[in-house]
Amino acid sequence: MTKSQSVPDELAPPPISEAVQHGVYPEMVHDERARFNFHACLYKAISDEVSPGNSLIYDQRVLPKFKKEHGRKPESRHEVRRAMTADPFHNFWGALRRNTMEMRQVNGQLVTLRQLEQMAERAEKLNAGSDRLVLNDTVEIPYYVAEVDHHCMPGSYYREIVPGDVAPAANYDAGFFVTTGGTIGGLCDGGGKSVANWLQTSYPEFAPKRILDIGTALGNTLLPIAQAFPDTEFIALDVSAPMLRYGHARAASLGIKNIKFIQMNGENLSAFEPGEFDLVMTSIFLHELSSKSLPKIISEGHRVLAEGGLMLHLEQPQYSEDMPLYEQYMRDWDSYNNNEPFWSAMHETDLIALLSSVGFDAAAVNVASLKGISDYEDGKGPTSVEHGRAPDWHAYVARK
Amino acid sequence: MLSESEILKLATTKAKGKRPKYLSTPAEEHLLSMVMVLAEELAVMRERSDTLERLLDKYGVINRDEIETYQPGSQAGQARQKQNLQFTSRLLRSLRQEVDTMKGGDKSAEEMAEILKKR
Numbered sequence: 001m002t003k004s005q006s007v008p009d010e011l012a013p014p015p016i017s018e019a020v021q022h023g024v025y026p027e028m029v030h031d032e033r034a035r036f037n038f039h040a041c042l043y044k045a046i047s048d049e050v051s052p053g054n055s056l057i058y059d060q061r062v063l064p065k066f067k068k069e070h071g072r073k074p075e076s077r078h079e080v081r082r083a084m085t086a087d088p089f090h091n092f093w094g095a096l097r098r099n100t101m102e103m104r105q106v107n108g109q110l111v112t113l114r115q116l117e118q119m120a121e122r123a124e125k126l127n128a129g130s131d132r133l134v135l136n137d138t139v140e141i142p143y144y145v146a147e148v149d150h151h152c153m154p155g156s157y158y159r160e161i162v163p164g165d166v167a168p169a170a171n172y173d174a175g176f177f178v179t180t181g182g183t184i185g186g187l188c189d190g191g192g193k194s195v196a197n198w199l200q201t202s203y204p205e206f207a208p209k210r211i212l213d214i215g216t217a218l219g220n221t222l223l224p225i226a227q228a229f230p231d232t233e234f235i236a237l238d239v240s241a242p243m244l245r246y247g248h249a250r251a252a253s254l255g256i257k258n259i260k261f262i263q264m265n266g267e268n269l270s271a272f273e274p275g276e277f278d279l280v281m282t283s284i285f286l287h288e289l290s291s292k293s294l295p296k297i298i299s300e301g302h303r304v305l306a307e308g309g310l311m312l313h314l315e316q317p318q319y320s321e322d323m324p325l326y327e328q329y330m331r332d333w334d335s336y337n338n339n340e341p342f343w344s345a346m347h348e349t350d351l352i353a354l355l356s357s358v359g360f361d362a363a364a365v366n367v368a369s370l371k372g373i374s375d376y377e378d379g380k381g382p383t384s385v386e387h388g389r390a391p392d393w394h395a396y397v398a399r400k
Numbered sequence: 401m402l403s404e405s406e407i408l409k410l411a412t413t414k415a416k417g418k419r420p421k422y423l424s425t426p427a428e429e430h431l432l433s434m435v436m437v438l439a440e441e442l443a444v445m446r447e448r449s450d451t452l453e454r455l456l457d458k459y460g461v462i463n464r465d466e467i468e469t470y471q472p473g474s475q476a477g478q479a480r481q482k483q484n485l486q487f488t489s490r491l492l493r494s495l496r497q498e499v500d501t502m503k504g505g506d507k508s509a510e511e512m513a514e515i516l517k518k519r
Binding site: 030031034035037038039041042088091092094095096098099100102103105106109110113114116117147148149152153154161336337339341 | 401402406407408410411412413414415416417419420422423424429432433436437439440443444447448451
């Protein structure tokens with residue numbers, strides 16, 4: 001590198017060498033890391049330097065053109081989408097974003113596919129003899145997972161090429177650090193830290209004995225919550241064996257002993273008694289469901305929740321009348337371009353109405369705004385990125 | 401164990417789901433994808449080069465300052481600039497050739513085929 005740096009240190013996303021190399025983290029050679037480092041910068045540069053053009057062209061030409069043609073403002077984010085996707089600047093930005101994700105996935109596959117057996121072995125060593133990993137090969141991958149390669153990840157969360165395969169999880173783990181540009185820390189757990197922090201401040205007397213997390217994946221978000229409540233027993237559910245194997249091994253290598261990882265579909269929690277849990281939660285999960293499975297999972301979650309217990313769903317903000325249509329459309333972009341097809345429908349679902357339909361008191365649903373916590377001190381470190389990818393979430397909390 | 405060619409094939413296989421259309425033509429989509437992969441490779445080469453420099457410096461083989469202050473001298477300087485110029489020409493080939501066609505006289509393959517059928 002030349003000695004003159006035009007970018008101040010605190011603005012560059014950290015290199016992937018700064019991701020925490022826990023016990024099952026995939027090994028990478030020089031150029032594989034260099035590729036990921038480039039992708040992290042590409043995401044950041046597109047966000048900082050190209051993306052601002054989207055709102056500018058919306059104001060300067062897309063909206064005026066729409067008003068001229070229709071004699072009114074757009075009335076839905078879908079109208080905004082059709083207008084924006086007729087604009088060549090917006091489409092070029094979209095092509096850059098889509099290509100970046102595709103390239104990041106290629107690298108993740110190159111890294112993980114060459115070490116399938118080794119990673120499976122490392123996970124097995126960490127998992128052997130543990131009763132805190134319960135797999136069940138009769139659990140089917142639901143169609144809404146099987147038919148969508150979420151975030152353009154071929155094989156999605158569940159592909160198994162070798163026995164004991166953990167590759168999809170390893171790919172996701174490595175890529176997550178890249179796409180978040182370090183904004184949620186070296187373990188990509190800033191979301192979980194935020195939830196733990198918020199729970200402890202908002203409900204200081206809350207002393208849960210058992211917490212259920214549905215759709216845990218590899219546990220980035222759940223681990224800091226488990227650490228914040230060390231005397232609580234956590235049950236982590238997922239339909240994917242690779243995610244669970246990796247998640248359990250990762251947690252074990254990080255010294256977390258209070259999570260039990262179980263292969264189970266959240267639509268059917270008959271394995272649990274009514275009222276068994278003090279907190280039932282999901283994090284960045286509901287948008288990967290379907291219109292029928294979403295209410296089932298909420299309903300089952302309510303059933304196994306104790307009286308006075310809390311249900312918490314961490315998600316990107318729902319669309320509402322308060323949210324400008326342009327912002328709604330930009331938040332919808334992943335739904336149409338990043339293989340997140342249920343995202344659009346999910347974010348316009350009236351979650352409060354859904355919670356009340358399963359028995360929660362609608363008036364007592366709390367919607368809190370949470371920001372991701374990174375390892376960096378306040379004021380330093382990379383700042384947030386575009387709508388839909390920013391570490392800004394809502395927690396929808398209901399008490400039974 | 402997957403073979404190298406199996407890994408490469410799987411790694412570059414598309415994810416399920418129709419790819420949205422962003423640009424006016426498939427050719428543009430391909431060009432952009434290729435340019436971005438080139439940019440990626442360039443970044444990787446730069447980082448590898450940086451690693452080499454740092455290691456060479458660390459083991460006392462060269463001093464990094466020497467790279468910054470390196471003066472090639474007349475012969476090496478000319479050789480490097482010739483390479484640079486050749487690269488620039490190759491980079492701009494399609495534009496140079498578009499200019500060439502402005503002079504006229506080019507026949508298409510179909511036109512030539514017709515001529516050759518008759519003569």
